[in-house]
Amino acid sequence: GAVVSQHPSRVICKSGTSVKIECRSLDFQATTMFWYRQFPKQSLMLMATSNEGSKATYEQGVEKDKFLINHASLTLSTLTVTSAHPEDSSFYICSAPDGSYGYTFGSGTRLTVV
């Protein structure tokens, strides 16, 4: 089946630094990638949508200058959390339509900002 590889799975960084999260579609082309954030015991909240070769679309309330998204190829989308702060600590997950009815999710990145 379709696989989205997400790295890193866990990262701890110091406040003020930046963290890059990668999502690669391994056996299909992902023209669109959705980026979610999930706080403990809560639902997934869509942050932004990236489309290959164009600017990302951000949901209301999500700072585009803080969460930089790049979708330079049909198999790779990245999310960079810039100048991270403790309140950015969360579980970040990407997903892409895989050609079937559902969406394939990456395994997630647990970010802890200290």
Place this chain on the structure above:
Amino acid sequence: GQQVMQIPQYQHVQEGEDFTTYCNSSTTLSNIQWYKQRPGGHPVFLIQLVKSGEVKKQKRLTFQFGEAKKNSSLHITATQTTDVGTYFCAAGIYTESNFGNEKLTFGTGTRLTIIP
């Protein structure tokens, strides 16, 4: 914006008992998807429902889409310990900017725990 509510928020059942989670939308949906997320894991696609009144089954799981396409349910018969996790419904919204792909609004989720 669109809201998708699920009840109950938590459900603890004895192994072998049945389990049902309900999903309700404030607007009519074009389709609804269901996902399962194991503790510490990521959501895994279970099924998509499209037609009004549609019922689909996957072994012990039965999915139903309401006649008005505003609600849906997932029923698990004779739960097993492997059913532990959080079940999310997700409503798809088409947007012109996403190459025809829907963006999903996830429900609040129902966390299922099993008492052996």
